[in-house]
Amino acid sequence: MPETKDLRRRITIDPITRLEGHGKIEVFLNEHGSVERAFFQVPELRGFEKFAQGRPAEEMPQITSRICGVCPTAHHMASTKALDGLYRVTPPPAARKIRELFYSAFVTEDHALHVYFLGGPDFIVGPKAPAAERNVLGVIAKVGVEVGQKVIGMRRKLREIMTAIGGKAVHPVLGLPGGVAKHITPSEQEKIKQIAKEAVDFGSFTLETFNKLVLQNTEYVDLIRSDAFTHRTYYMGMVDEANLVNFYDGPVRVVTPEGKEWKKFAAEKYLDYIAEHVEPWSYVKFAYLKPLGWKGFTEGSESSVYCVAPLARLNTAEGMATPLAQEAYQQYFAALGGKPVHHTLANHWARVVELLYAAERLKELAEDPEITDSQIRTLPTEAPREGVGVVEAPRGTLIHHYQTDEKGIIQKANMIVATQNNAARIAMSVEKAAKGLISDGNVSEGILNMVEMAFRAYDPCHGCATHSLPGSMPLLVRVHDHRGDVQATLRRDWDGSIRRS
Amino acid sequence: MTEPAAVPKNPKPKVAFYWCASCGGCEETVLDLDERVLDVVVAVNIVFWPVALDFKRHHVEALPDGSVLAAFVNGAVRTTEQQEMAHLLRKKAKVLVALGSCAQLGGIPGLANLSSREGILQSSYCESPSTVNPEKVFPQTLYKENGQSVSLPGLFETVRSLDQVVDVDYYLPGCPPTPKLLWDAVHVLLGSELPPKGTVLAPDRALCEECPRKDTRPEKLTLKEFKRPQDVLIDEETCMLAQGVVCLGPATRSGCEALCPQGNMPCTGCFGPTSRVRDYGAKALSAISSIIDSNDPEEIEKIVQTVPDPVGTFYRYSLPSSLLRRRKLAPAAKL
């Protein structure tokens, strides 16, 4: 391209990944060819809130699980807890434990999926490795076939537990107000115990692998720490009474960019702390901390942008409730220079720590004698009114909120989906990556990787279950001139090959 | 799978995946093939899969028509983009498969047809209690900001099933389909002779056939009341209907091996109707209301009222593919 040329252009990266449709990034360069503005767009809306209206509340756990087929269990559980509140019933101990056991199996499985299939390849295989190898096959090649089998097998077994307890692994039917639909038989318990043990070993194994392959590689650690992937924002996550990470229950805790507790509130109070902002260029709504007001896509303690998911949860909590995970937790912060960690890519590591915790928790519950108790339902007696349910989805805090008439028919439903909490920060990460990496209108494969990694670290809901299978996520960059005509196209295909046209 | 698609050593059958308005659960089913996933990856050449690879539209356009052996499309059709992609894939694929309830029947996203697009935008961007939107900003299909313009796909007023947009060859039912059905389907499609066009790749009997509770339904079952699941301790062996719980098994195609009843919850009908039924909800409706035990109109009315949400119950997954397809729009919203 001649020097004198006006370098004002538009770059379209479409699709990057998918949240209720594909994600789409529009990058606009100024005349000097550096990034002026980058839009991260979500191009579809479903309107569950609307068509929840008129449905019986008890159907919501099954209807809302269809918001996401990757984390249906998260929606199912948040919804079920909302129903407990709606009917003001407390599940019997066994039911509560079955729910958390079910949920722990889900988190273990879902995190494993991401570590090995999605995010994993970036690190286990390595960001610089030929893209052709940067997929689960590459992972297997690197760690060995039997390990590969182990990963897939582990996932299968965990899904078997979920099917046994919840009827279906995708879109389960477990949750009812005040309990669960089905009890666990002693023989099922034995099976679950067995798998839970394996899961814990699997968790430790994963942590070792991660240490070996990632943390002992300074390159990776530098990459994780690099400024391009760093945002100083607030963090949100659910904790138990001891402020330890909990996926199933507890108050929501928010810490400042400095790591101090900013607020700690019960789910029912979420409207006092969380609000959503609408932009005309995306169907997704951007959640922010209500008391601080919407300050745009900015960082720092003045901004109201916050972050959820593994990175945020570890920052928010003061530790893990299980021994092995607690160890890993300390190691994590020690290695990354204390709390809070602001590096987006640290999500991967945090996820491994959480995987271990979830597996340990699964084991605890599987061994609990009460888990086979047949007393699993508290029948509602009071007229339903309003209920809020919150869980920590693998991808962050998830809130369901229902209002019904006296017959329990939904009048109003509101949901704050994990990824919405992160939407603002994702947009920022994308723009920051773009700004940091694109200059003089040069668009290289590096950009694509980096942008992709920045994005994928969040494992956005519909975290693109098969993202990297096979091949790393392909990207397209179209270079337009200021008239909008396509000037050049740069593509990295699913097989990693790069083409220019 | 690890060599460039451009220069395949031995050409494998090309397969494409696409998702419209769906949740990703169908993709999870692909993963739930577990070890078999690798076999699939080895057996076919996946040329389009937005979740995994980005051949953009024009790459697919570049493919010769009919050069793709099979395109699996899941999700209902909600946006202009989805419609365009559906047409494109139809053109390129020998065989177009509607994967899952949403593509086959409209699915849960199809419940949006109970309200207008306007209503949905309102509730999302204005009425939601957590949304702060004083200027009533709505997402725009075309948005301009100091000379820069970004676009979003337009939303249709009405959600449609795939075959209301393009010609569909086969259907794989379920929300989501079971890995077993998917696996069998892949085999059928890679096999030598294909089933007749329009076939739903699942058994053609109703679910009771394979329900472990089948024998516990009395021959002459009539009911004075339907019970909601939260109000009754559901027995783990007995027929749901015999317990007064609305179960749509009698109207629903089998093939899932009665997963929900095995989870001790009633069938909600995600597998849709058998090949002999045009409107799933209508049949689900008669399955339930014809067991009402009364001849007195008032009592019947009372019993009928114990089903709190007929449309949401009988058309949970099939509203767009139903004969009525959507709630009648207020004249204002009419075309």
Add this chain to the structure above:
Amino acid sequence: MPEKELESPRAVQNGFEPKIVAFFCNWCTYLAADLAGTSRIKYAPNIRVIRTMCSGRVDPQFVLEAFARGADGVLIGGCHPGDCHYQEGNYKTLRRVLGEMGIEDERFRLEWISASEAERLKVAVNDMVEKVRALGPLRLEIKAEHFPEEVAA
């Protein structure tokens, strides 16, 4: 289609004429309609009678099909409860479904008219025609070619 060409412009000239599909039970209401004929009782020509052996045969799908194909109303005529075996439960549930789908109650009626009640048939038909006329055309069908226009601006 020749059907279009032969369509009379009358409906257009004289304003809206409801199209009502009527399912009549062979042993009761259908006979009542025959009796109305032999007795030369006059009523509105808007109904199109489809004969079934018993109103119990009227599958809810038929009613929906009729509405989907452009009927402005559907009338089911059966014998008195206890004689005929139409599942009134179906009717009442279907009515609720139709209500939810925006189809007014007046457009869907179940009348018990026995073989000898020609007068009653006349009253029922005329009354329904008038009520549906007042509601105006249903126009449910969403023609595929309308979809592009449906897109949000």
Add this chain to the structure above:
Amino acid sequence: MDARNGDRRIGVYVCHCGTNIAATVDVKAVAEYAAALPGVVVSREYKYMCSDPGQELIRQDIVEQKLNRVVVAACSPLLHEETFRGAVAKGGLNPFCFQMVNIREHDSWVHQDRQRATEKAIALVRAAIRRVALHKPLEKKRVSIHPDVLIVGGGIAGIHAALTLANAGKHVYLVEREPTIGGNMAKFDKTFPTLDCAACILTPKMTAVKKHPNITLWTLSEVTHVEGYVGNFEVAVTRKPRYINEELCVGCLECIEACVYKQAKVPDEFNLGLGKRRPIYISFPQAVPQIPVIDPETCIDFKSGRCKKTCIEACGDRHAVDLKQQPKQETIKVGAIILATGYQTFDARKVPDYGYGVYPNVYTAPEVERLINASGPTGGEVIMRDGRKPQSIGIIHCVGSRDENTNRWCSRVCCMYSLKLAHLLKERTGAEVYNFYIDMRAAGKAYEEFYHKLLEEGVHMIRSRVAEVTDWAMTPEEEGKLVMRAEDTLISFVRRVPVDMVVLSVGLVPHEDAQDVRRLFNISCSSEGWFLERHPKLAPVNTFTDGIFIAGACQAPKDIPDAVGQAGSAAAEAMVLIDTGYVEMEPNTAYILEEECSGCKTCIPLCPYSAITFLSDKKVAQINEVLCKGCGTCVAACPSGSIKQNLFEDEEILEEIQGVLANA
């Protein structure tokens, strides 16, 4: 329209029915329209399609034009469907590859606007054409007929039908719920217009019934359950105990005389309470069977168990009296059923203005029948409740007939029996008799003549509907009399006629349990409650349920000659059925696709004819096609669409729906 019509060669025939259709429907336009529809190869209009040349037209076209489907637009299928199926069959085509369109009863006769009637005809024809394209050839199923006949009701109609059939060698079960047969006629004294004595002409027939080897007579019996279908009914009959063994009793009636009740104390039903009887009694001297009956309500032994049982003594070693007798259940198989359950008379209390039940000397006509009957409570002497003989009598016609407030119908017999009673009362008492009538209806052989005879006898005829009967005297001569206040519409002058006795000519009404009987036998009733005939003119004794016929006043008020006439034709109809030996069943039955049925059992409780059973081995449901009446309820209800119905397949009906709406 539809690929399925591709291989169809459809012939369409639009009937003018003279001007019946053509006057209101533009049959030419309809035929032309049809001609243009896919699949139609011939479309004709013709003056009378049901005529021989009309049918020949169809036959010819089938042969020459190779038609494989036929549509006829004419009158109601209930009239001529069979005719045209026959014509189609003559052409060598399966009779069910045919569809009939009703453009007369449902169109030309009920609409005036020619253009809209034509549009309607077009829509219906279009629908039939699309439907018939899907019709499948079907075979009628033959079912053999059980040769026995059940007759319900032992009045004159039942008796006549029973004898007719029995004489023709058919075995008949005659079921009567009273202790004796004879019905209402047995209570009459004389019959109009010939004035021959009812007993004299009836009792021989009654005894003939008793004697007839081909008749099983069950009195004190009621049908409790009916199952099955034409030619093969299974009927349950409950025989109430008579407490006298019919086999052993010889009808000497000594037991009655021997009763501990020396004189009769119990109001006598047969005499409408005007006389008294003992707890053990016989309805009337010529009762058939000639066997006493014990009324457990009033018999001391049943009440206290402490009776000397003189009746048993009297019977001696015949041991016919059996106080332990229990109700008996009989189950019989019959091929045909004749209902001759008769009528009851209007309850005069419903017209309080006439003071029945208030003034003792106000009587109903049936009471007077007994009063003047030689075997009646007074031995035929007209003695009023107050013991006097009436000097003057007023007869009010149309009580409970031709009256907006009670019944709108004319009871047909009242005019004549009022005249008869006028004659008899005058004859027996010499009293002045006043007939208050609205119109004198004397249509019938020798009826008008009888009317004139009465006029000559000096019976007063006052054209008037009586306003009231009162004992409020306004003049000395009205003292102690019943005053009938009425406007004589011939001289438009309000008259007060003082009389000693008032006779109310009550009308005929259906039995109060007619509705139950009707449900029991699954037939229809008119809105008034009379049993409904299949066709008022062409099938007056048939019902809509094959194999069930009606005779006598259960169908509508009629006099004895008409009742007997109808009984004869009902017997003939039943005989036709039996002598044919078999019936052809409409093939429109439902059947279950065994491969598709999931065994959900939804259909089983829905079948009104209990025709569906669950096969426990195959775990699917199955329909018994002879029990199936083709109502289609199970077809509509089957949640997986696994039940189909011949001639009413979903596809056929859906096609018809689309057809009528094609222009919508």
